[in-house]
Amino acid sequence: ALITCARKAANWVWFRPKQIEKCLRDQGFKGNAYRFLYGDYKEHISAIKEANSKPMDANDNNIVPRVLPFYQYFVQGANHFAWVGPTPRLNITDPKLIKEILLNYEVFQKPQTNPLINLIVTGFATYEGEKWATHKYLVNQAFQHAKLKLMLPALYSSCSEMITKWEVLVSTKGSCELDVWPDLCDLTFDMISRTAFGSDYDEGRRIFQLQKEQTAIVVPQLRSIYIPGWRFLPTKTNRKMKKIYNEMKLLVRNIVSKRHQMMNGEGDNDLLGVLLKSSLKTVDQKQKHENIKLTVEEIIAECMLFYLAAQETTSSLIVWTMFLLSKHQKWQSLAREEVLSVIGDDKPHFEGLQQLKTVTMILHEVLRLYSPGPFIIREIHKNTKLGGYVLPAGIEVLVPTILIHHDPEYWGEDAKYFNPERFSEGIAKATKVQGTFLPFGGGPRKCIGQNFALEEAKLTLSMILKRFYIHPSPSYVHAPTVLFTVRPEHGVHLILQKIF
Numbered sequence: 001a002l003i004t005c006a007r008k009a010a011n012w013v014w015f016r017p018k019q020i021e022k023c024l025r026d027q028g029f030k031g032n033a034y035r036f037l038y039g040d041y042k043e044h045i046s047a048i049k050e051a052n053s054k055p056m057d058a059n060d061n062n063i064v065p066r067v068l069p070f071y072q073y074f075v076q077g078a079n080h081f082a083w084v085g086p087t088p089r090l091n092i093t094d095p096k097l098i099k100e101i102l103l104n105y106e107v108f109q110k111p112q113t114n115p116l117i118n119l120i121v122t123g124f125a126t127y128e129g130e131k132w133a134t135h136k137y138l139v140n141q142a143f144q145h146a147k148l149k150l151m152l153p154a155l156y157s158s159c160s161e162m163i164t165k166w167e168v169l170v171s172t173k174g175s176c177e178l179d180v181w182p183d184l185c186d187l188t189f190d191m192i193s194r195t196a197f198g199s200d201y202d203e204g205r206r207i208f209q210l211q212k213e214q215t216a217i218v219v220p221q222l223r224s225i226y227i228p229g230w231r232f233l234p235t236k237t238n239r240k241m242k243k244i245y246n247e248m249k250l251l252v253r254n255i256v257s258k259r260h261q262m263m264n265g266e267g268d269n270d271l272l273g274v275l276l277k278s279s280l281k282t283v284d285q286k287q288k289h290e291n292i293k294l295t296v297e298e299i300i301a302e303c304m305l306f307y308l309a310a311q312e313t314t315s316s317l318i319v320w321t322m323f324l325l326s327k328h329q330k331w332q333s334l335a336r337e338e339v340l341s342v343i344g345d346d347k348p349h350f351e352g353l354q355q356l357k358t359v360t361m362i363l364h365e366v367l368r369l370y371s372p373g374p375f376i377i378r379e380i381h382k383n384t385k386l387g388g389y390v391l392p393a394g395i396e397v398l399v400p401t402i403l404i405h406h407d408p409e410y411w412g413e414d415a416k417y418f419n420p421e422r423f424s425e426g427i428a429k430a431t432k433v434q435g436t437f438l439p440f441g442g443g444p445r446k447c448i449g450q451n452f453a454l455e456e457a458k459l460t461l462s463m464i465l466k467r468f469y470i471h472p473s474p475s476y477v478h479a480p481t482v483l484f485t486v487r488p489e490h491g492v493h494l495i496l497q498k499i500f
């Protein structure tokens with residue numbers, strides 16, 4: 001047994017990486033030679049630290065060196081690989097190959113993360129195969145057009161609370177300086193709580209606190225140490241995380257069972273209602289995924305996923321939009337004019353939000369420049385053809401979406417500039433090469449919450465633009481950084497001026 005274990009360990013930390021390295025080099029891929037256990041990991045971490053050590057010029061949108069520092073400094077180009085411990089990660093920037101990767105989702109799978117991340121990311125985002133397909137199908141029911149329309153009043157209530165708070169702040173002087181980031185995080189949390197849990201959303205608030213605690217624990221771990229195989233160690237951190245996770249699970253379980261008892265087969269229109277319906281009844285018999293029932297455990301996992309996937313991504317989109325509108329007053333005025341002409345003094349309504357063309361162009365441009373999810377990672381478990389290459393089993397591929405979004409080859413010489421005009425004739429005509437706008441990913445594993453996020457963002461921006469002029473603040477420090485999403489390291493300080 002000892003000999004078998006020793007052989008396996010030696011294979012994992014040395015022989016297999018060296019074999020893979022040879023296979024990659026033989027096909028023309030470039031990268032550093034594999035170094036025992038750590039690979040390029042130490043350089044990777046110091047590149048992140050170095051890149052984040054100083055703020056950027058506030059007029060500079062070239063955030064790639066901060067967001068993908070290792071890529072920028074060491075890899076320098078497409079079809080290079082870097083070592084994350086004993087695992088090589090191949091960078092792919094060719095749109096044709098990216099399309100192949102995203103479409104071939106059964107082979108290019110989501111990477112297995114360490115168990116700490118598994119305590120944060122749950123639900124179907126972590127599944128593969130038939131289980132993923134059936135769960136995605138069921139969860140998708142909650143994001144249908146008709147359902148999104150019904151969610152609007154809940155989103156409106158959340159947003160009104162934030163706007164009222166800001167109106168109080170500006171009431172004495174007519175304007176105030178404010179870090180809008182924490183408020184936007186609270187807002188998107190509140191929105192997902194209401195839309196996920198309907199009337200039980202208050203009980204969901206505690207989940208937010210717990211998720212914040214989890215992130216606070218996990219982030220320094222991810223950035224500082226790397227011990228290959230550490231996932232097997234019963235560390236203090238693991239225990240702390242597990243404790244928080246169990247508390248979250250209990251909270252969601254209580255909400256789920258309360259609703260389960262109340263519903264007697266009839267669901268609400270919130271996300272939980274849709275999932276619970278599926279646990280009570282069989283789904284449309286004509287559909288492929290008939291007779292699927294979710295267990296309570298599975299529903300809990302999906303609810304916890306909503307919180308993670310829906311919250312910081314959308315707040316990141318809204319905060320960078322506010323920041324860029326503060327810098328580009330022309331676009332701010334155009335957006336405000338459009339909101340006033342389409343929605344006027346009414347409450348924002350679903351059809352109105354669909355008609356906001358300028359606001360949509362602005363949001364697309366923000367998603368391009370400040371993509372909340374700046375890269376996509378996949379791994380393969382068997383030797384796989386990709387274009388003219390044969391990729392060896394056990395490697396990861398990284399699609400650096402943000403790098404592609406900033407590439408002048410696809411977006412023109414003004415790729416680094418904020419120019420929503422490029423989206424005036426839709427996404428297809430904004431880029432020179434199709435498949436280079438990937439803020440929500442692509443293929444079957446594309447983001448399920450895309451329309452929901454855009455609805456949230458349009459509603460929030462409409463309500464803000466109707467009440468306030470947004471100006472830059474001298475205390476703002478431009479420091480985009482990646483912590484699950486591209487977020488502002490020191491918040492986003494802006495001056496809000498009341499519109500009378």
Ligand code: HEM
Pocket residue numbers: 124125126136305306309310311313314317371372373376377438439440441442444445446447448449450452453
């Ligand atoms: C601006 C906001 C958002 C952005 C930029 C965004 C981005 C993304 C991206 C890039 C992916 C693909 C990841 C991959 O292929 O590895 C993804 C997947 C996903 N997103 Fe979003 N997302 C946003 C909002 C949301 C919201 C509001 C929800 C839920 C309510 C959500 C739920 C999910 C889920 C569940 C997946 C996994 C899909 C699957 O594995 O099939 N996202 N998102």
